[in-house]
Amino acid sequence: xxxxxxxxxxxxxxxxxxxxxxxxxxxxxxxxxxxxxxxxxxxxxxxxxxxxxxxxxxxxxxxxxxxxxxxxxxxxxxxxxxxxxxxxxxxxxxxxxxxxxxxxxxxxxxxxxxxxxxxxxxxxxxxxxxxxxxxxxxxxxxxxxxxxxxxxxxxxxxxxxxxxxxxxxxxxxxxxxxxxxxxxxxxxxxxxxxxxxxxxxxxxxxxxxxxxxxxxxxxxxxxxxxxxxxxxxxxxxxxxxxxxxxxxxxxxxxxxxxxxxxxxxxxxxxxxxxxxxxxxxxxxxxxxxxxxxxxxxxxxxxxxxxxxxxxxxxxxxxxxxxxxxxxxxxxxxxxxxxxxxxxxxxxxxxxxxxxxxxxxxxxxxxxxxxxxxxxxxxxxxxxxxxxxxxxxxxxxxxxxxxxxxxxxxxxxxxxxxxxxxxxxxxxxxxxxxxxxxxxxxxxxxxxxxxxxxxxxxxxxxxxxxxxxxxxxxxxxxxxxxxxxxxxxxxxxxxxxxxxxxxxxxxxxxxxxxxxxxxxxxxxxxxxxxxxxxxxxxxxxxxxxxxxxxxxxxxxxxxxxxxxxxxxxxxxxxxxxxxxxxxxxxxxxxxxxxxxxxxxxxxxxxxxxxxxxxxxxxxxxxxxxxxxxxxxxxxxxxxxxxxxx
Numbered sequence: 001x002x003x004x005x006x007x008x009x010x011x012x013x014x015x016x017x018x019x020x021x022x023x024x025x026x027x028x029x030x031x032x033x034x035x036x037x038x039x040x041x042x043x044x045x046x047x048x049x050x051x052x053x054x055x056x057x058x059x060x061x062x063x064x065x066x067x068x069x070x071x072x073x074x075x076x077x078x079x080x081x082x083x084x085x086x087x088x089x090x091x092x093x094x095x096x097x098x099x100x101x102x103x104x105x106x107x108x109x110x111x112x113x114x115x116x117x118x119x120x121x122x123x124x125x126x127x128x129x130x131x132x133x134x135x136x137x138x139x140x141x142x143x144x145x146x147x148x149x150x151x152x153x154x155x156x157x158x159x160x161x162x163x164x165x166x167x168x169x170x171x172x173x174x175x176x177x178x179x180x181x182x183x184x185x186x187x188x189x190x191x192x193x194x195x196x197x198x199x200x201x202x203x204x205x206x207x208x209x210x211x212x213x214x215x216x217x218x219x220x221x222x223x224x225x226x227x228x229x230x231x232x233x234x235x236x237x238x239x240x241x242x243x244x245x246x247x248x249x250x251x252x253x254x255x256x257x258x259x260x261x262x263x264x265x266x267x268x269x270x271x272x273x274x275x276x277x278x279x280x281x282x283x284x285x286x287x288x289x290x291x292x293x294x295x296x297x298x299x300x301x302x303x304x305x306x307x308x309x310x311x312x313x314x315x316x317x318x319x320x321x322x323x324x325x326x327x328x329x330x331x332x333x334x335x336x337x338x339x340x341x342x343x344x345x346x347x348x349x350x351x352x353x354x355x356x357x358x359x360x361x362x363x364x365x366x367x368x369x370x371x372x373x374x375x376x377x378x379x380x381x382x383x384x385x386x387x388x389x390x391x392x393x394x395x396x397x398x399x400x401x402x403x404x405x406x407x408x409x410x411x412x413x414x415x416x417x418x419x420x421x422x423x424x425x426x427x428x429x430x431x432x433x434x435x436x437x438x439x440x441x442x443x444x445x446x447x448x449x450x451x452x453x454x455x456x457x458x459x460x461x462x463x464x465x466x467x468x469x470x471x472x473x474x475x476x477x478x479x480x481x482x483x484x485x486x487x488x489x490x491x492x493x494x495x496x497x498x499x500x501x502x503x504x505x506x507x508x509x510x511x512x513x514x515x516x517x518x519x520x521x522x523x524x525x526x527x528x529x530x531x532x533x534x535x536x537x538x539x540x541x542x543x544x545x546x547x548x549x550x551x552x553x554x555x556x557x558x559x560x561x562x563x564x565x566x567x568x569x570x571x572x573x574x575x576x577x578x579x580x581x582x583x584x585x586x587x588x589x590x591x592x593x594x595x596x597x598x599x600x601x602x603x604x605x606x607x608x609x610x611x612x613x614x615x616x617x618x619x620x621x622x623x624x625x626x627x628x629x630x631x632x633x634x635x636x637x638x639x640x641x642x643x644x
Contacts, residue, residue, distance in 0.1 A: 009066040072123050073125070074125050203224060203460065215615060259435060260413070294371065304392070305395060324351075459512075464514065478515075478519065494526065
């Protein structure tokens with residue numbers, strides 16, 4: 001099936017620059033959504049070239065030649081066309097009040113004369129929201145004259161003498177409102193006029209494997225099947241748009257480029273960040289005017305500057321731009337970033353400018369495109385425990401300065417029970433105060449069930465949740481059973497590891513059915529995964545589990561509701577631990593293979609940590625170790641500073 005081409009003529013006076021940029025961004029975003037199905041080709045008068053021998057309007061393409069005319073009005077109608085303007089519309093004998101008026105009226109006349117296209121979509125600010133009268137007396141008079149001309153145009157051409165509508169249009173109050181209207185209206189136009197419906201999100205099981213990540217967070221690879229957080233993602237994007245100059249200052253006076261996702265452990269913050277918000281932001285023209293994002297993704301911890309330097313020097317980040325400043329070696333860049341935060345940001349700005357200029361030359365543009373730097377900072381709470389005070393303070397001082405200079409946009413995630421740690425970092429607290437904070441609350445049971453069903457239906461071939469009825473409850477879908485069993489703060493990670501296990505069981509049968517017989521409770525799924533990992537180990541190797549669990553814990557505290565110990569995780573350096581516990585190497589490898597532990601590069605070499613911090617709270621064997629040793633862990637944490 002060939003791609004359907006849709007030609008759109010965008011008509012508007014000169015006071016709608018922001019709206020026109022937004023319309024361009026919406027069409028870019030829709031072209032991504034409908035890739036391979038349909039493509040919008042907009043025509044903006046400012047994109048053309050014009051010879052000095054003739055007026056602009058005589059050289060602008062006729063609106064009647066397009067599939068759609070998109071007209072946007074704010075407070076002006078535009079400059080009147082000369083009386084000698086040669087193009088006429090039957091029944092309209094006087095000079096046209098503006099080029100925009102001619103474009104709209106000619107399209108309306110063509111439709112009323114029986115021409116099948118163009119369709120005409122008109123949007124205007126409400127009449128009740130008149131313009132600001134600013135400037136000297138002459139300027140105020142011109143503003144008022146333009147507004148009266150706009151009102152007259154609508155009254156004479158879109159209303160009858162009796163005040164009845166004889167032409168349709170929509171009112172918008174802010175650019176965000178117009179954006180939502182346009183995205184919805186153009187999608188509906190594609191469906192109604194061209195029979196094009198957006199393809200549903202799909203996940204090929206043979207090519208991609210399990211749709212369920214287990215204890216891992218959803219990442220960009222799984223963004224196609226990340227369901228349930230659409231409203232929160234749209235709210236985050238709406239808030240972020242206020243941080244960019246493409247939004248009128250009178251609508252969003254605060255330029256906020258710091259967004260913090262705050263939620264309990266297991267609420268899905270990391271998944272929302274990596275599979276929901278980041279892909280939507282960087283790949284869908286979500287921010288008006290931004291042509292390209294350079295992405296830095298960090299998980300907070302120790303070695304903050306080293307990790308930042310390494311990411312900035314990736315080929316698809318700032319490497320080429322930093323090379324010109326002789327900062328293309330990680331050690332040199334790290335030393336520079338650790339210097340004075342008042343000046344350390346400058347080479348990053350210069351690097352972005354160089355990259356934008358390279359893009360201008362490559363694409364033959366008149367001016368450099370807007371290239372932005374996006375810093376994704378996950379698990380900020382880890383920096384409170386794993387990074388030293390001096391390093392942590394200097395790092396967030398630098399990030400704060402970069403945000404103040406509008407050099408970087410920061411998306412962060414923080415566990416809500418670590419909020420007191422944020423309050424101890426002045427720069428981070430200032431970023432929070434000046435930025436955006438969104439609470440990530442657990443999904444409701446019906447939302448959680450819908451998420452499971454949507455994920456299963458998106459698979460190719462689709463997965464089916466079996467019905468698990470009994471005499472007491474009657475027929476009940478397994479998805480509902482799982483959701484009903486999911487309760488408490490760790491419900492989501494427990495649910496994900498259970499789903500992954502159910503998937504692996506159906507894979508053995510190859511029947512695409514998530515079966516009731518394979519489900520033995522949420523905790524049982526965790527136990528089964530761990531038992532399978534430990535099964536092939538010798539008794540002495542399994543015996544190192546207690547020491548491993550205790551060495552992964554920094555501290556514990558009592559849960560206010562359940563009274564159980566809640567561990568605070570720390571990374572475990574492999575080399576030092578295995579020197580004291582030589583048989584633990586096989587145990588660690590087995591747990592990594594089962595995706596219960598994750599290996600990572602630490603400041604002092606290889607280290608491991610639980611794939612999700614909830615693991616030690618939901619794995620019965622680990623819970624037993626912590627329950628027995630909780631008081632001792634607390635004592636150890638208390639006296640450690642005294643003996644250093």
